[in-house]
Amino acid sequence: MTATTEAKARVPAMEGWFSIDENQPHLIGTQCTSCKSYFFPKETFFCRNPRCSGDEFDEVELSRTGKIWSYTTNHYQPPAPYMAPDPFVPYTIAAVALDIEGMVVLGQVASGVDPDELSSGMEVELVVEKLYEDDENEFMVWKWRPIAASSQPNTPPKGDN
Amino acid sequence: MSNDVAILGVGMHKWGKWGKNFVEYGVKACLDALKDAGIEWTDVDFVSGADTVRNGYPGYVAGATFAQALGWTGARVASSYAACASGATGMNAARAQILAGMADVALVIGADTTPKGFLAPTSGDRPDDPDWLRFRLLGAANPTYFGLYARRRMELYGATEKDFAKVKVKNAAHGFKNSYARYNKKFTEEEVLNSPMVSDPLRLFEICATSDGAAAVVLTSMDFARKHTANPIKIAAISTVTPTYPNTVIEMPNFATDSSAVVGLPDAPFRDSIAKAAYEEAGLGPEDLDLAEVYDLSSALELDWYENIGLCKEGEAERLLNDGETTMGGRVPVNPSGGLACFGEAVPAQAISQVCELTWQLRGAAGERQVKGAKVGLTVNQGLFGHGSSVIVTK
Numbered sequence: 010m011t012a013t014t015e016a017k018a019r020v021p022a023m024e025g026w027f028s029i030d031e032n033q034p035h036l037i038g039t040q041c042t043s044c045k046s047y048f049f050p051k052e053t054f055f056c057r058n059p060r061c062s063g064d065e066f067d068e069v070e071l072s073r074t075g076k077i078w079s080y081t082t083n084h085y086q087p088p089a090p091y092m093a094p095d096p097f098v099p100y101t102i103a104a105v106a107l108d109i110e111g112m113v114v115l116g117q118v119a120s121g122v123d124p125d126e127l128s129s130g131m132e133v134e135l136v137v138e139k140l141y142e143d144d145e146n147e148f149m150v151w152k153w154r155p156i157a158a159s160s161q162p163n164t165p166p167k168g169d170n
Numbered sequence: 171m172s173n174d175v176a177i178l179g180v181g182m183h184k185w186g187k188w189g190k191n192f193v194e195y196g197v198k199a200c201l202d203a204l205k206d207a208g209i210e211w212t213d214v215d216f217v218s219g220a221d222t223v224r225n226g227y228p229g230y231v232a233g234a235t236f237a238q239a240l241g242w243t244g245a246r247v248a249s250s251y252a253a254c255a256s257g258a259t260g261m262n263a264a265r266a267q268i269l270a271g272m273a274d275v276a277l278v279i280g281a282d283t284t285p286k287g288f289l290a291p292t293s294g295d296r297p298d299d300p301d302w303l304r305f306r307l308l309g310a311a312n313p314t315y316f317g318l319y320a321r322r323r324m325e326l327y328g329a330t331e332k333d334f335a336k337v338k339v340k341n342a343a344h345g346f347k348n349s350y351a352r353y354n355k356k357f358t359e360e361e362v363l364n365s366p367m368v369s370d371p372l373r374l375f376e377i378c379a380t381s382d383g384a385a386a387v388v389l390t391s392m393d394f395a396r397k398h399t400a401n402p403i404k405i406a407a408i409s410t411v412t413p414t415y416p417n418t419v420i421e422m423p424n425f426a427t428d429s430s431a432v433v434g435l436p437d438a439p440f441r442d443s444i445a446k447a448a449y450e451e452a453g454l455g456p457e458d459l460d461l462a463e464v465y466d467l468s469s470a471l472e473l474d475w476y477e478n479i480g481l482c483k484e485g486e487a488e489r490l491l492n493d494g495e496t497t498m499g500g501r502v503p504v505n506p507s508g509g510l511a512c513f514g515e516a517v518p519a520q521a522i523s524q525v526c527e528l529t530w531q532l533r534g535a536a537g538e539r540q541v542k543g544a545k546v547g548l549t550v551n552q553g554l555f556g557h558g559s560s561v562i563v564t565k
């Protein structure tokens with residue numbers, strides 16, 4: 010396991026939804042070129058603002074920081090297609106409000122974060138972590154991590170924003 | 171009052187977990203509703219089925235499935251799917267036929283047989299389907315969303331786990347003697363608070379199960395109903411609204427809300443707009459309600475609904491609960507049937523069963539769970555992918 014784990018390729022669990030850059034990962038959404046509304050996941054063919062008939066969109070990186078709207082820890086293994094580790098490990102999901110985009114985006118909370126330390130309004134940033142793996146690849150997903158927790162030893166370096 | 175239709179008959183099959191064919195449950199509910207209405211199956215002009223998507227093709231064409239099971243009569247048919255709101259959509263389809271003068275008598279039926287455990291997405295790799303992706307990328311089963319709403323109440327309004335447990339205790343006591351409920355068991359706060367944590371802060375006994383069950387109503391024109399009964403119970407409103415952009419509250423099965431960056435916040439959140447549309451249609455308001463059946467998918471969600479249907483202001487639901495206003499004997503009992511806490515969810519049947527309960531209550535025929543002097547009741551519920559569901563029933 011050790012040698013092959015090192016060699017595994019890190020690929021996004023969902024192509025095109027986020028950048029996998031270790032230092033400054035971003036969710037990738039779209040913005041209507043007519044009304045400037047944001048969409049995540051990407052809207053690509055018709056604007057969902059009912060008072061706009063835009064059909065052209067720019068791909069945009071969404072804010073990689075936001076404030077927790079709410080959060081919950083799942084203590085039961087959800088059904089497939091969730092790829093749960095064996096044995097199952099509880100995980101926390103946060104709903105995070107992005108200021109500039111005026112939207113709330115879900116994501117798991119980064120591993121190693123104690124959910125008791127979360128609170129609504131807390132500032133978090135986007136990180137990329139392994140969701141599951143197979144023999145060849147590690148499948149990565151976006152997660153939210155409290156900015157205050159960024160000094161934890163196992164976190165990759167980050168910018169000074 | 172020309173927009174009223176009559177609820178001439180109601181019928182249900184007990185909720186449970188038997189794994190029988192959903193058609194068997196549904197036929198029982200239909201026969202009970204027809205008998206209750208005092209009419210024959212051959213009197214029905216229009217059959218409106220609420221679909222189940224977990225029972226193969228017959229479930230997708232529920233209207234025709236039940237028309238065939240009861241014996242083809244040439245009745246017109248339609249089938250609706252709106253997730254948990256399918257029953258309301260089915261009733262609305264029937265009401266539209268009646269109000270348009272195209273049918274006098276409509277039978278609305280929803281029935282389901284459910285698999286064990288959490289409701290899971292349809293199998294197979296479907297990365298274009300948000301309902302599949304939320305499980306794959308987030309592990310966000312339905313209780314995840316309920317957990318987010320519950321935690322939000324704690325953070326914003328100081329709700330406690332004890333408050334949530336009290337909702338379960340109340341509903342369990344309400345439904346204790348309801349012969350159609352799956353669970354007839356009283357709970358103490360301690361029992362609820364000692365049950366395993368599922369989606370923090372919600373525990374096992376606070377999250378509704380999935381059930382088999384069936385409910386049917388016979389809806390007719392007011393003229394037809396008056397030939398059968400002096401004072402027919404009426405449907406004064408059915409709201410099947412969709413959200414208004416931007417929908418800024420995170421909802422199953424979505425990854426994100428709409429963006430309010432450009433268009434600003436909506437006048438009312440989606441869940442508020444569901445009952446609002448029903449009140450406007452009926453010309454009534456929350457102050458007119460004698461009781462309500464709300465969709466307590468979780469104990470904490472019931473508290474959200476108190477505010478969404480205007481029983482109190484935002485942040486006051488815990489006080490309403492703790493003052494006993496929503497308990498039997500209180501100002502406006504909520505979920506006298508026992509709600510989903512006692513039933514578990516039988517998706518296409520649930521919104522119809524809420525109307526069955528209100529009908530019994532307004533007839534004064536609800537037995538030991540009778541809300542005294544009930545004249546106006548409201549149901550409310552929300553279906554996955556933007557389906558509002560609210561019905562106002564009056565005497």
Ligand SMILES: [Zn+2]
Pocket residue numbers: 041042043044045046056057058061062063
């Ligand atoms: Zn636009």
